[in-house]
Amino acid sequence: MSFRASVLTLYPEMFPGSLGVSLAGRALERGDWALDVHQIRDFATGKHHVVDDTPAGGGPGMVLKADVLARAIDEVADDPKADERPKLLMSPRGKQLDQAMVRDLALGPGAVIVCGRFEGVDERVIEARGLQEVSIGDYVLSGGEPAAIVLLDAIIRLLPGVMGSDLSELDESFENGMLEHPHYTKPREWEGREIPPVLLSGDHGAIEKWRKEKSQELTARRRPDLIEKSKE
Numbered sequence: 001m002s003f004r005a006s007v008l009t010l011y012p013e014m015f016p017g018s019l020g021v022s023l024a025g026r027a028l029e030r031g032d033w034a035l036d037v038h039q040i041r042d043f044a045t046g047k048h049h050v051v052d053d054t055p056a057g058g059g060p061g062m063v064l065k066a067d068v069l070a071r072a073i074d075e076v077a078d079d080p081k082a083d084e085r086p087k088l089l090m091s092p093r094g095k096q097l098d099q100a101m102v103r104d105l106a107l108g109p110g111a112v113i114v115c116g117r118f119e120g121v122d123e124r125v126i127e128a129r130g131l132q133e134v135s136i137g138d139y140v141l142s143g144g145e146p147a148a149i150v151l152l153d154a155i156i157r158l159l160p161g162v163m164g165s166d167l168s169e170l171d172e173s174f175e176n177g178m179l180e181h182p183h184y185t186k187p188r189e190w191e192g193r194e195i196p197p198v199l200l201s202g203d204h205g206a207i208e209k210w211r212k213e214k215s216q217e218l219t220a221r222r223r224p225d226l227i228e229k230s231k232e
């Protein structure tokens with residue numbers, strides 16, 4: 001069984017979006033992953049299909065209703081007891097997404113991803129359905145949909161067959177806890193700037209050493225926190 005993403009949103013037309021194009025789009029067509037998107041409003045009851053209400057205790061904005069979201073979550077799983085996919089809620093309050101989390105998710109059966117809107121989601125449905133909150137960074141989007149697309153994009157490129165390379169062979173930013181070394185391609189000289197001669201030397205040992213040094217220099221300069229983390 002390939003990776004399956006079920007997305008719950010008030011804006012299903014935002015999907016597949018960029019996930020239908022390029023690498024992720026071709027992988028979707030091949031069946032390397034599967035996507036189903038569900039309109040949360042379809043699970044609202046009553047004539048007006050109300051999905052939100054005012055916050056208890058007062059204050060601005062609206063809150064996504066627990067019963068509506070719970071019904072949506074319960075119905076997207078084929079068999080809620082057998083569906084072992086983690087249930088995620090995209091939210092700026094969540095644990096910040098990193099490559100380790102992406103890798104763990106890519107090794108699993110998929111994910112049920114809830115995209116929040118408004119001021120938030122009734123806390124009781126987060127507890128009752130065991131939603132894990134995931135943030136893509138310390139800034140506030142108008143909704144969780146772009147965050148879900150970011151998360152899925154990062155996962156999909158790691159799925160078997162998608163990039164034609166083994167997970168363990170990846171040598172790029174964050175896969176080894178470091179930023180990537182600089183890249184160059186022909187011509188040898190452009191606007192007076194030369195490709196570093198070592199890269200044209202054919203000496204693979206020297207090239208490897210140079211790349212490692214550049215990667216370390218760049219990481220130390222831009223992301224000293226990553227160096228500290230690698231020492232832990």
Ligand code: ADE
Binds near residue numbers: 091
């Ligand atoms: N929804 C709004 N802002 C978000 C963020 N930074 N990460 C994930 N979901 C969000």
